[in-house]
Amino acid sequence: MAVVMAWVLVGVPCLRAQSSKPTDYDVKAVYLFNFGRFVEWPANGTAAKNDSFAICVLGQDPFGPALDATLAGETIDGKSVVAKRISTPEESGDCRIVFMSSAEDARMNKIIAALNKEAVLTVSDIPQFSQHGGMIQFVLEGKKVRFEVNLTAVQHAGLTLSSELLKVATTVRRNSSGD
Amino acid sequence: MNLGPGHPGFAEFFAGASARKRNRRPCAFAHPAPFRYITVVILLILISGLINPIWAESLPDAQKTSEPLKQLSLADLGNVVVTTTSKEPEEVWKTPAAVFVITQEDIRRSGATSIPEVLRLAPGVEVARVDSDHWSIGIRGFGAVLASKLLVLIDGRSVYTPLFAGVYWQVQDTPLEDVERIEVIRGPGGTIWGANAVDGVISIITKNAKDTHGSMVSVGGGNVDQGTGDFRYGGGNDQGFNYRVYGMGFTRGPQSHSDGVNFDDWRMGQFGFRSDWDKGPRDTLTFQGDIYREVAGETTQYALYSPPSQVTVDGNAELSGGNLMGRWKRVLNEGSDFQIQAYFDRTNHFEPEFGETRDTFDVDFLHHLTLPWRQNFLWGLGARVSPGNVVQMVPTTDFLPHHLTDQVYSGFVQDEIPLFSRQLALTVGSKFEHNNYTGFEVQPSVRLLWNRTPRQSFWGSVSHSVRTPSRLDEDIQINFFATTTPLPIYLRASGNRQFQSEELLAYETGFRTLVTSHVYLDLALFYNDYNDLYSFEEGAPFLEPTPLPVHAIIPLLTSNGIRGTTKGFEVAPDWKPSSRWELKTSYSYLEMQFENKPGSNDPSSVPGYEGSSPRHQVGIQSFVNLPKKLEFDQTYRYVSALSAQGVSSYSTADARVAWRATKEVEFSVVGENLLQPQHAEFGGEPGGLVGIKRSVYAKITWRRAAN
Numbered sequence: 001m002a003v004v005m006a007w008v009l010v011g012v013p014c015l016r017a018q019s020s021k022p023t024d025y026d027v028k029a030v031y032l033f034n035f036g037r038f039v040e041w042p043a044n045g046t047a048a049k050n051d052s053f054a055i056c057v058l059g060q061d062p063f064g065p066a067l068d069a070t071l072a073g074e075t076i077d078g079k080s081v082v083a084k085r086i087s088t089p090e091e092s093g094d095c096r097i098v099f100m101s102s103a104e105d106a107r108m109n110k111i112i113a114a115l116n117k118e119a120v121l122t123v124s125d126i127p128q129f130s131q132h133g134g135m136i137q138f139v140l141e142g143k144k145v146r147f148e149v150n151l152t153a154v155q156h157a158g159l160t161l162s163s164e165l166l167k168v169a170t171t172v173r174r175n176s177s178g179d
Numbered sequence: 180m181n182l183g184p185g186h187p188g189f190a191e192f193f194a195g196a197s198a199r200k201r202n203r204r205p206c207a208f209a210h211p212a213p214f215r216y217i218t219v220v221i222l223l224i225l226i227s228g229l230i231n232p233i234w235a236e237s238l239p240d241a242q243k244t245s246e247p248l249k250q251l252s253l254a255d256l257g258n259v260v261v262t263t264t265s266k267e268p269e270e271v272w273k274t275p276a277a278v279f280v281i282t283q284e285d286i287r288r289s290g291a292t293s294i295p296e297v298l299r300l301a302p303g304v305e306v307a308r309v310d311s312d313h314w315s316i317g318i319r320g321f322g323a324v325l326a327s328k329l330l331v332l333i334d335g336r337s338v339y340t341p342l343f344a345g346v347y348w349q350v351q352d353t354p355l356e357d358v359e360r361i362e363v364i365r366g367p368g369g370t371i372w373g374a375n376a377v378d379g380v381i382s383i384i385t386k387n388a389k390d391t392h393g394s395m396v397s398v399g400g401g402n403v404d405q406g407t408g409d410f411r412y413g414g415g416n417d418q419g420f421n422y423r424v425y426g427m428g429f430t431r432g433p434q435s436h437s438d439g440v441n442f443d444d445w446r447m448g449q450f451g452f453r454s455d456w457d458k459g460p461r462d463t464l465t466f467q468g469d470i471y472r473e474v475a476g477e478t479t480q481y482a483l484y485s486p487p488s489q490v491t492v493d494g495n496a497e498l499s500g501g502n503l504m505g506r507w508k509r510v511l512n513e514g515s516d517f518q519i520q521a522y523f524d525r526t527n528h529f530e531p532e533f534g535e536t537r538d539t540f541d542v543d544f545l546h547h548l549t550l551p552w553r554q555n556f557l558w559g560l561g562a563r564v565s566p567g568n569v570v571q572m573v574p575t576t577d578f579l580p581h582h583l584t585d586q587v588y589s590g591f592v593q594d595e596i597p598l599f600s601r602q603l604a605l606t607v608g609s610k611f612e613h614n615n616y617t618g619f620e621v622q623p624s625v626r627l628l629w630n631r632t633p634r635q636s637f638w639g640s641v642s643h644s645v646r647t648p649s650r651l652d653e654d655i656q657i658n659f660f661a662t663t664t665p666l667p668i669y670l671r672a673s674g675n676r677q678f679q680s681e682e683l684l685a686y687e688t689g690f691r692t693l694v695t696s697h698v699y700l701d702l703a704l705f706y707n708d709y710n711d712l713y714s715f716e717e718g719a720p721f722l723e724p725t726p727l728p729v730h731a732i733i734p735l736l737t738s739n740g741i742r743g744t745t746k747g748f749e750v751a752p753d754w755k756p757s758s759r760w761e762l763k764t765s766y767s768y769l770e771m772q773f774e775n776k777p778g779s780n781d782p783s784s785v786p787g788y789e790g791s792s793p794r795h796q797v798g799i800q801s802f803v804n805l806p807k808k809l810e811f812d813q814t815y816r817y818v819s820a821l822s823a824q825g826v827s828s829y830s831t832a833d834a835r836v837a838w839r840a841t842k843e844v845e846f847s848v849v850g851e852n853l854l855q856p857q858h859a860e861f862g863g864e865p866g867g868l869v870g871i872k873r874s875v876y877a878k879i880t881w882r883r884a885a886n
Contacts, residue, residue, distance in 0.1 A: 022248060022259060023758060026248060027248060027256060027259055030248045030249055030251075030256060031256060033249065034253055034256070038253070070248075070249065102634065102693075105632055105634060143260045144257055144258060144259065144260060145256070145257065145259070146257045147257075164253060165253065167254075168253040168254050168257060
């Protein structure tokens, strides 16, 4: 019983406090912001007409406040960066970057097919995302967050990735359009 | 350890001879109602969920994390060490078997001080502590001190002795801080690992030397683990060569004995090293070795031909040995690699009742290649030669012949075939073995894995597996005293040179799912069909004139007279309610049903097997990260009763508080078996059930990274 009381007194009130190490989603949020800075969109795309730069999360949002906190007050190309939540690919008209959470893995192929026609950078951490045509896939190496790039898919969408981004990617796939 | 009463069948058999001593249940071993405790824990979890909406971290808090991260370059961002909110069970996900990984974090935060105690964390594994230095361990049943149906590997080196096809758990040790992980596979691991992996494989993997640079010193003490210490120093150069050396030692006090005979104190010292060399992009060479010496307290009962006919001796087991291993891995090209491993092991094991020295030489070769249609093909060859020498210490226990060399030659093939655009994977394989007892054995297995979605997978398998004979089955001669009226009568258990391998046909299936990014569930079900299980048959009594006085012998011949089934399931949900709190839980259910085969008159092995494994086991591990670098961890477990051991069901809990005072120093205090002053877990020693004591220890660990 002493163990139980100790747990109640010590454990419960302290569970709210902020963690001391960043989570993988804290780092992924910062990556998404950086992708916005290191990718070039076509000058005449639909999204280019907007006065805000939208980074969208499709489906269940795993970021919590991390994405909004990262983007708060930032600008890219003179446009203010905002985070949006959408639930279908059809709502992605204003999005520059769409992040698909792993809850959407059942719809992954359909979503990729719908989005790759637009000039939208598709990012996810679903396993084998880039092999199936997704543009950037987060991978966990040990306890570090890295990413893979499917260059063919990026080029098909008319986007250009800065060489700085390509240098840091763990894998750059070419001529691979899914299995 | 006792060769006789150690075996579950023997324990039940001699219940008649020494009934009151073994089957009594002293009131001292009372226990609280287990499910009451579980209910309280669950209520606490729910309450804390209501009063602390743990998910609602505020925006300003999140900004404190993102600001410094935004300053980093892309390359630096990829080097930030993160804590994950979801379980990424990569290697586990793709395995069509019931595999559970005990991580370094699980080990560190459990406060366990020995490998058997760490194994309690895995579902389906029954670990029962007999006394200070003996454990009964089994997977899905057949828990015994002389457990024969488990394969145990440390860094690929098999640590089982052919003397009784089991593991001397007292001497399997390594600094727990440098264990990378322990993989526990429930069910037949037949194909790659071979014979005696009948009920499962326990594979202990230590950290690569490149992950153990710097120095580490750890010192602790408490009421039962009276003094423990270990140190490690590691380094490397930039040619890819890394090494470490370590030393460890402890002295442990006895557990609780109602007759006051505290025989089971225990002390040991061990040194070792490991080096890993990444020689170029294709080759990795590893060398490692250990050397140890231990003195472990034992109590043994053995028979004498003249009065007093039976003596109980508290003596020490003198244990020492060492091993040396080398391994070379080479990548041939994309998707193809091979590995050669060789090791030498020397074990000296001297107990009051018998002694054994054994050398083992082992070479294994494994080749992995990718065949057309993306088949993952593995094949290998192995040879193990093990000359052993038994030293007779008492006239009534012996293995004949004294000197025997065990030889096992094996080969295996395994093919993993992806089907239906890699949604399904079919694995077929078989191991072929030739041993010096039963000749040629084949162990085929078929497995299917279905990755229904990236968050859900199903698997199923059918395997045939064998437990090959040991010297205990074939060569033992051991006498047990029964009674002196009307003349001295002894039971003589003899090995059987015709002993066959025990056989298993296993049907298993499982399901894994990431329910949400914070909840992971693993379920495994099994149905095991056993045949030719160990039994002993009573023969016709006869008079033996020498040695005097004239006495009668009732022969017991070891035989393969039992068959039956076990079935059950294990479910292990994992829940991370917040970034500061993780819960790992498991429930294991086991049903055993055995019977004598026609022609077998063994009266006690069936109740022995059925009554020595728990029907229910519950485990809950809770890790809480508190602010100011504090950790508070608790473990709760419940094990149901073992009728053949005279042990009632028990539930107990451990707790650990640790404080990372500086980057280099950590203090921790661990309490174990906290819910009662003592409780018994398994029988087998003369003198009655040993109570495992409530214990506390404190530890300081000092670490310094290399420059």
